Amino acid sequence: LDGRGHVGNFLQTVLKKCENLPEDTGICVIQSFEPVPLYSNLSDLGFEHLTEKVSDNEYRAYFYRTKSIGKTTAVKVPLHPAALANLGKTDKALGKIASQFWQLVWNKEDPAIDQKTKYLLSLANAVGAGRHRQATRELVKAYFAGVTVNELDELFSLFVWNQGIGHFASEIGHSQLFSAYQLIKRLQGEGKSRDEVMAQLIEKFGESNPDVSVLESQ
Structure with a gap:
């Protein structure tokens, strides 16, 4: 699969293709x-990989399936960093640097800060910078990572404390971020399971939502 110049969510294209590959087969990206x-x-999904740098502008990643792990078993963090591809389209060297930086921050071995806390910190930083699109994405991922309603209640109270009642009422209270937070509270209050809540979060605040998506417009 050649992702150079690909329009749309190339990551999802690869995952969909690989989910159906049998053991002892592979794919080159x-x-x-x-x-x-x-x-x-x-x-x-049960793949091992080997990556070859052909040139500064071409990488070939060979994925080989050693065991078959189905969609129901594999753990997939929602809302993948698809926007990294846009950096590569702007400048290939920049795309490479951004990809390596993402690996350092989000896929570090034995991190000192657990993943849920990283998502909450990233959420709070995004709110402070007025980037509610990013904040909503981090909220969805934080819930996937196990954040509780009580933790979210305290976090949103901190937003009021740090940014003021007026700002919260006019900017945050009408945002997609606040709507996603309230959806979590309502569904959990109705006794829905985390998986059921997660499914509705992805449906309403996933890549199909133009106020949340970072994919290139078709």
Whole structure:
């Protein structure tokens, strides 16, 4: 699969293709930067990989399936960093640097900060910068990672404290971020399971939502 110049969510294209591959088969993915986000996702599906740098603008990642792990078993973090591909389209060297930086921050071995806390920190930083699109994505991922309603209640109270009642009422209270937070509270209050809540979060605040998506417009 050649991802160079691909329009749309190339990561999802690769995952869909690989989910149906039998054991002892593989696939080659070509990109203009090292496709780091694929490594952990395909590892969850039972793939090992070897990456070859052909040139500064071409990487070939060979994925080989050693065991078959189905969609119901594999753990997939929602809302993948698809926007990294846009950096590569702007400047291939920049795309490579961004991919390596993502690997360092989000896929570090033995991290000192657990993943849920990283998502919450990233969420709070995004709110502080006024980036509610990013904040909503981090909220969905934080819930996937196990954040509780009580933790979210305290976090949103901190937003009021740090940014003021007026700002919260006019900017945050009408945002997709706040709507996603309230959806979690309502569904959990109705006794829905985390999986059921997660399914509705993805349906309403996934890549199909133009206020949340980072994919290139078709």
